[in-house]
Amino acid sequence: MRIISYNVNGIRAAINKGFLEWLQTDPADVICLQETKAVKENVDHTKFNDLGYQDYWFSAQKKGYSGVAVFTRIKPDNVQYGTGHKVSDDEGRVLQLDFGDVKLINAYFPSGTTGEERQSFKYVWLDEFFVYLNELRKKYPKLILCGDYNIAHKEIDIHNPVGNKNTSGFLTEERAWMDKFFKHEWIDTFRHFHEEPHRYSWWSQRFPTVRLQNKGWRIDYINVTKPLRKNLKDSEIYPNVMHSDHCPVYLDINL
Numbered sequence: 197m198r199i200i201s202y203n204v205n206g207i208r209a210a211i212n213k214g215f216l217e218w219l220q221t222d223p224a225d226v227i228c229l230q231e232t233k234a235v236k237e238n239v240d241h242t243k244f245n246d247l248g249y250q251d252y253w254f255s256a257q258k259k260g261y262s263g264v265a266v267f268t269r270i271k272p273d274n275v276q277y278g279t280g281h282k283v284s285d286d287e288g289r290v291l292q293l294d295f296g297d298v299k300l301i302n303a304y305f306p307s308g309t310t311g312e313e314r315q316s317f318k319y320v321w322l323d324e325f326f327v328y329l330n331e332l333r334k335k336y337p338k339l340i341l342c343g344d345y346n347i348a349h350k351e352i353d354i355h356n357p358v359g360n361k362n363t364s365g366f367l368t369e370e371r372a373w374m375d376k377f378f379k380h381e382w383i384d385t386f387r388h389f390h391e392e393p394h395r396y397s398w399w400s401q402r403f404p405t406v407r408l409q410n411k412g413w414r415i416d417y418i419n420v421t422k423p424l425r426k427n428l429k430d431s432e433i434y435p436n437v438m439h440s441d442h443c444p445v446y447l448d449i450n451l
Contacts (some may be wrong), residue, residue, distance in 0.1 A: 197270065197295070197451050200224040200300070201342035201418050203398070203442035206233040206269065207265070210439035218248050218437060224271045228291075228302035230344045232263040235378040254278065256288035263288040264302050264343070270295060279328050298424070298451055299336040303343035308364035315364055318346070322373050330380065333421060340381070340449070342418040344398075344442065349374040349384070352393050355406075365415060381422040385431045385447050386414075395433050398442045402410060410435070418447040427451060 200223055204210040219227075236253040244251045249267035250446070254277045256262040272293035278285035291302045305322070308315030333339060347370045352355040354441065360366045378384060386395070396412025405413065416432070429448040437443050 197226060197338065197449055198224040199300070199342060199418055199447045199449065200229065201224045201228045201230070201416055203230040203304070203344040203345075203438040203440060205231050205442065206260075207239055208234055211239075213439040215439045216243055216247075217441065219244070219249075219267075223304075223444065224325040226293075226300065227267040228300070228342050229265045229267070230263075230302070230304035232265050232288075233260050234263065236265075239451075248276060252291060252293070254288045254291040255375075261287070262304060264291045264304050265304050266291055266300075268293065269293075279325070281321075281324055281328070283317075284324070286339065287294055289321075290325075290406060294336075294353050295451065297336070298338045298340060299332070300340045300342070303341060303345075306348045307346045308367075319369065322370075326373070326377065337421060337423050339421045340418065340424065340447075341420070342447070345374075345418050346409055346415055347371065347374055348413045349378075350414050353396075354414070355394075355411040356362075365413065378419075382419050383422060383425055383428075385418050385420055385428055385449075386419045386433065386445065388425075389431045396432055396435070397445055401441045407435075407438075407441075416442055416445045418445055420447075420449070424449065 221232050235255040241251050244267050248269050251267050253265045274294040277294040279290050289304045293300045306318040308318040344363055348354040348366050396414050397416035399412040401409035427450045433444040436442045
């Protein structure tokens, strides 16, 4: 199964920048999108179906905000919308698909960049989600968790770690959550294959030249639980795919 995770920063804007033409190149079997900023009815989703994808959407109640979607050429056995945490579900943050004994979770983690209130919400969300994942693993040991985590884990994952030490997305508490996450037998699939620096998946739009200069952050991940380690085949980041301020991240896994 070839999987892509991609924060499109608005699916309609991405379509206007060539997203559909990119899909025609057959980039993956399952494509997990975050920050769709749309409901299914507001998009001509038949174009995805024409390319062989079934599409599943979980949108925020607030218009033009958040939301996740999954396009898949492999029929899932089950689809679950949300986690049961109302505040998170109201923002359309988690969509889950079962493929045999593997559960794929597409998640859009909150950002704390707009102020203390959202940063506090982010910490609560992270704690609740950590508990949720641990409970889920008792029934589903084989989990794939992809999405925009909105956290750069280590200094290698950010262009300017010193200058951003007090910036949301690279705060000590957020990075500690990632430490705890990986210590609970989750595998960073990109780092499983790639130890080199300067590999990023997001670049600030406030400074137009930073993407050209590759001054970015790696905040998009496809991570798996330990029972799937032996199934990993390849992982990549595609910075030259430019429909968004993020770029797609990729995992090839043998299921």
